[in-house]
Amino acid sequence: MKLLIAEDESLCLESLAEIPWESIGITLADTARSGSEAFEKIKSNPPDIVLSDIEMDNGTGFDLAKKLTCFFPEIKIIFLTAYDKFEYAQKAIQYKAFGYVLKPVNRKKLLETVSEAKEKTENENAERTRHKRLLSEFSNCKYFLKDYFLSLLAGGKTDELSSLFSIRCNSPYSYQTIVATRFDENGMACDMDFRFFTDISSALDQSGFKFIPFYEQSMLTYIVYSEQLSDDGASIRNIFDAADIISNYMKFHDAGSFTVAVGSAVNDPKMISYCIRRAQEALKYHFSIGENTVIYIDDIEPGSFTAPDLESLKSELIDCIKIGSAQRAKEIIHRMFDSIHSSHISLDLAQRICLELVITISIAMAQLGENPETLFNKTEIWSVMKNYHSVSSLEGFISAITDIAVSVINTRREEKNKDIIHRVKELIDENLETDVSLEAIAGRVYVSSCYLSSLFKNKTGVSYKTYITNAKLNRAKELLADTELPIYEIATKIGYKSPRHFSHIFQSQFGILPTEYRNMCREEK
Numbered sequence: 001m002k003l004l005i006a007e008d009e010s011l012c013l014e015s016l017a018e019i020p021w022e023s024i025g026i027t028l029a030d031t032a033r034s035g036s037e038a039f040e041k042i043k044s045n046p047p048d049i050v051l052s053d054i055e056m057d058n059g060t061g062f063d064l065a066k067k068l069t070c071f072f073p074e075i076k077i078i079f080l081t082a083y084d085k086f087e088y089a090q091k092a093i094q095y096k097a098f099g100y101v102l103k104p105v106n107r108k109k110l111l112e113t114v115s116e117a118k119e120k121t122e123n124e125n126a127e128r129t130r131h132k133r134l135l136s137e138f139s140n141c142k143y144f145l146k147d148y149f150l151s152l153l154a155g156g157k158t159d160e161l162s163s164l165f166s167i168r169c170n171s172p173y174s175y176q177t178i179v180a181t182r183f184d185e186n187g188m189a190c191d192m193d194f195r196f197f198t199d200i201s202s203a204l205d206q207s208g209f210k211f212i213p214f215y216e217q218s219m220l221t222y223i224v225y226s227e228q229l230s231d232d233g234a235s236i237r238n239i240f241d242a243a244d245i246i247s248n249y250m251k252f253h254d255a256g257s258f259t260v261a262v263g264s265a266v267n268d269p270k271m272i273s274y275c276i277r278r279a280q281e282a283l284k285y286h287f288s289i290g291e292n293t294v295i296y297i298d299d300i301e302p303g304s305f306t307a308p309d310l311e312s313l314k315s316e317l318i319d320c321i322k323i324g325s326a327q328r329a330k331e332i333i334h335r336m337f338d339s340i341h342s343s344h345i346s347l348d349l350a351q352r353i354c355l356e357l358v359i360t361i362s363i364a365m366a367q368l369g370e371n372p373e374t375l376f377n378k379t380e381i382w383s384v385m386k387n388y389h390s391v392s393s394l395e396g397f398i399s400a401i402t403d404i405a406v407s408v409i410n411t412r413r414e415e416k417n418k419d420i421i422h423r424v425k426e427l428i429d430e431n432l433e434t435d436v437s438l439e440a441i442a443g444r445v446y447v448s449s450c451y452l453s454s455l456f457k458n459k460t461g462v463s464y465k466t467y468i469t470n471a472k473l474n475r476a477k478e479l480l481a482d483t484e485l486p487i488y489e490i491a492t493k494i495g496y497k498s499p500r501h502f503s504h505i506f507q508s509q510f511g512i513l514p515t516e517y518r519n520m521c522r523e524e525k
Contacts, residue, residue, distance in 0.1 A: 001118050002029035002047040006038035006064060007080070008056040012103070016051065019107055024115045035059025039067050046072055049098075049117050051110075054081040054088060065095035074124065076117040080105065143197070146214035146221060150273045154312065161269075165212055169269045173225040176239040177263040177272070177279040180220045180246050182255055187287060189218040193255075196220065200249050209242050221279075222246070223272060236265070243294045251292060259286040262296045273312060310336060314357065318364045321402060324410040329402050337395040351385045354394050358385075361405050374408050375401055420445050421459045424452070428471050432494045438464050473509050476502070480514055481521040487514050 003026045007013040013031055021028050029047045032038035036059035038052065050068065054061040065077050078099035079092050092100045098120070099113040142149075142164060152161050158169045180200075184190045197215045204211055204222065214221040224242050239262055247260045263279030266272065282297035289295050313336045320329040340350055358381055362372035376384070388394045423445050428436050442449040456464045472494040479490045491502035506514050 001025060001049065001121065002027050002045075003049045003051060003114065004030045004032065004038060004042060004047040006032045006035060006050065006052040006056065006061065008033045008053060012053070012105075016105070019111065021111075021114070024111055024118065026114060026118060035061060035064035038064055042068070042072060042075070046075065048075065048121050049114060050075055050077045051114070052077060052079060054079055062091055062095060065097060069095055074121075076121055078113055078117060143213055143215045146216065149212070149214070150276075153270055153272055156270075167212060167225070167269070171227070172267070173227060173269070174265055174267055175223060175225045175269065175272050175275055176265045177275045178222045178224060178239065178243050178246060178260060179263075179276070179279045179283065180222075180250065180258060180260045181218060181283055182250075183257045183259070183286065183291070185257075191217055192220055196250065196253070196255065199253075200246050203245050203249060204242055207241075207245060209238075211242070219280075220246075221276060223276070239265070240294065240296075247292070247294050257291045259283055259289075259291070260294045262294065264298055277311070310339065310353065313339075314360060317357075317402070318360060321361060321364055321405050321409065322368060324406055324413065326403060326406045329406060330399060333395060333399050333402060337391055337398075341391045347389065347391075350391055350394055351388065354388075354398055355382060355385050357398055358401055361401060365405055365409065368409055370408055370412060375404060417455055417459060420447065420452070421456065424456065428468065432472055432475055433492070434495070436468055436495065469505065469509070472496070473506060476506060476514065477510075477517065480518040490514070 003021060005013065005016050005028070007016060013033070017028060017031060026049070029045060030041050032041055034056050035052070038050065039059070042050070050064070052061040052064055061077075061079055061081075065079075068075050068077055076098040077095070078101060079088075079097050080101050080103060081088055082103040088100075098117045101110055101113060149161075149165055152164075153169075161167050161169055180192070181189050182192055192215070194215060197213065197220050200220065200222075201211075201213045204213075204224075210225050212223040212225075214223075222242065224239055226238050243260050243262055247258075250258045250260070259282075261279045261282035263275045263277070263282065266275045278297045282295045282300065285295055285300055286293070289300075313332055317329055317332045317336070320326075320332060340353065358375065362375060365372045365374070385394075385397075388397050424441055427441050427444055431441075438453055439449045442452040445452070447455075453464050456467065460467060462470075475494050476490055479485055479493065483490075485493075487503065488499040491497075491499045494502070496502040496505070503514055506512075506517070510517065512520070
C-alpha cells in the first residue's frame with residue numbers, strides 16, 4: 001500500500017520520510033512540497049494514503065483535500081499541523097479527512113493512525129472487489145430474475161435498476177413488451193430452448209434495439225424501450241420490427257407452433273408490469289388468430305383500460321386493509337383514482353372497477369373472519385354505485401368503505417387481543433405452581449408462542465418472562481405475609497424447584513431475603 005507525504009518544511013519532510021513505514025506494510029511512494037505538486041504527482045501515480053501538512057505555499061492541505069474528495073474519493077488523507085485550531089478540525093471533517101495529527105509528531109501515534117487508514121482501505125478494497133464479483137455473477141443470472149426486476153420497479157429502486165439492469169427510470173422512454181411462447185399439439189405452453197433466447201437477444205442487440213430480456217422455461221420476455229413517445233407511430237413500428245425478428249428466427253429454426261405477442265405501450269416504468277401482463281393476455285388469442293403469428297393486444301382489445309397496473313395497486317390496498325393501515329390505504333386509493341382519472345375511461349367502467357374493489361374488500365374481510373355485510377347490510381351494491389356520477393365521488397365512496405373495513409378489522413383485532421391477554425393473565429395466576437412457560441400458555445389460547453410474546457410485550461409494556469417473574473414474586477409476598485408456610489413450600493407453589501434460587505431472585509427484586517420480608521410484615525401487624 002502506497003503513501004505520499006506533502007510537507008513544505010524540509011526538516012519535517014526528511015523526518016517523516018525516515019519513519020519505518022515498511023514496518024506496517026506501507027511503501028513511501030513519493031513526497032511533495034506543496035498541495036499543487038502533490039496533486040500533480042497523485043494524478044500520475046495515485047497512492048492509497050496521503051499525509052499532508054495544512055499550511056503550505058502554492059496549495060494548502062485543504063486545497064489538496066478538496067480535489068481528492070472530487071477526483072480520488074477513495075484516497076485517505078491525514079492532516080498534519082502545528083496549530084490546534086477548532087476551525088482546522090471543522091474543515092478536516094468537512095473534507096472527510098481520515099485523521100488529524102498535531103506537530104511535533106509522535107511517531108508511534110502517527111504509525112497507528114496510518115495503520116488504521118491502511119486497514120480501512122484494505123477493507124474497502126475487499127468490499128469493492130466483492131461487489132464487482134457479485135455484479136459479475138448477477139450479470140450471468142439476471143435474465144432469470146424477472147420477478148426481482150418487477151419488485152424493484154414497484155419499490156421505486158431506481159439506483160438498483162440502473163446499476164443491475166441498466167435502465168434509467170427518469171428518462172422519457174416508451175416501453176413495450178414482447179413475449180414469445182411455444183405450444184404443444186394440445187395448445188399448452190411448452191419448454192423454450194435457452195439457445196433461442198441467447199440467439200434472439202444477440203439479433204435484437206445487433207439490430208440496435210434497446211431491451212431488457214428475461215428467460216423462463218416456457219416463455220421469453222423482451223422489454224423493448226426507446227426514446228420515442230408511446231403515442232408516436234415510430235414506437236409502434238419499432239416494436240413490430242423487433243417482434244418480426246423474433247418470429248422469423250423461430251420460423252427459421254423450426255421452433256414448431258409458437259406465438260409472439262406484443263403488449264400495450266406505456267411511458268411510465270412503473271407500468272411495465274402492466275405492459276407485460278397485457279402481452280401475456282394476447283397469448284390466449286393464439287387459438288383464434290392462428291399459429292406462428294405476431295399478435296398485438298391493442299388490435300384485439302381496442303380501447304382497453306390502460307391505466308397503471310390496478311391489479312398490483314389493488315393487491316397493495318387489500319394488504320393495507322388486512323394489517324389495519326388506514327393512512328397507507330388512503331394513499332393507494334388516491335394513486336388508483338389518479339390513474340383512473342388520467343386514463344379518461346367512461347364513468348360506467350370506473351363504477352365497475354369500484355364494484356370489483358368493494359367485492360374484493362368484502363372477501364378480504366371474510367377471510368379475516370369478519371362479516372362483510374358490515375359494509376352493505378341488505379343493500380344492492382351496484383345500485384349504490386350508480387348513484388356516484390364522478391371519479392372524485394367514487395374515490396370518496398371507496399375511501400369511506402375502506403375506512404369502515406379497517407375500523408372493523410382493527411376493532412375486532414383489538415378486542416380479540418385484549419381477550420387473549422386477559423385469558424393469559426388468568427392462566428398464569430391459576431398455574432404458577434405448574435407450567436406457565438410461553439409455549440404452554442400460547443397453546444392454551446391457540447396462538448403461536450412468537451405471536452404471544454410480541455403481543456404480550458406490546459399490550460402490557462413488559463416481556464412475558466418479566467411478567468411471570470413479577471407474578472411469582474408478588475404471589476410469594478402474599479404467602480409470606482399471610483401464611484406460615486415454610487420458604488421451600490412457597491418456592492414450590494410459585495414454580496421454583498430450588499428454595500435457594502427463589503431466595504436469590506426475591507432478594508434481587510426487592511433487596512431483602514424472603515425471611516426478612518416475612519419478619520417485617522409480622523412487625524407491621
